[in-house]
Amino acid sequence: MRAGGLRHRISLQVQTETEDGMGGSSLDWAAVTGLSSVPAAIWPVSSKERIDSMKLELQITHKIRMRYISGITAKHRIVFGSRTFNITSIINPDERNIMLDMLCTEDI
Numbered sequence: 001m002r003a004g005g006l007r008h009r010i011s012l013q014v015q016t017e018t019e020d021g022m023g024g025s026s027l028d029w030a031a032v033t034g035l036s037s038v039p040a041a042i043w044p045v046s047s048k049e050r051i052d053s054m055k056l057e058l059q060i061t062h063k064i065r066m067r068y069i070s071g072i073t074a075k076h077r078i079v080f081g082s083r084t085f086n087i088t089s090i091i092n093p094d095e096r097n098i099m100l101d102m103l104c105t106e107d108i
Helices: none
Strands: 008-019 025-031 038-052 055-067 076-080 083-091 099-106
Touching: 038 076
Parallel strands: none
Antiparallel strands: 008 025, 008 038, 008 076, 038 055, 055 099, 076 083, 083 099
16 A cells, blocks of 8 residues: 555544533543544545435545554544544455454544
């Protein structure tokens, strides 16, 4: 994989549960240690609007490629600048552990 194609810097986050001190808890996103500035390539793949049951749903789909890192799952999310991407699937091409292709939906 050529490094020149990985021109963006992304951050990977994982959802954590934080105690609120009053017996409850809240879910929040925290950066994964060591994965706050990962080189990646980002491509818009498609966008679609769907009206379903009187609800407008806009879905923008992107493909994000990065070098292989073990342990990345669809429970993580990607932050690129002020944009947030939820991972819907992860592909390890040829199962060679060289790169990961992630299909994502962007939070709007």
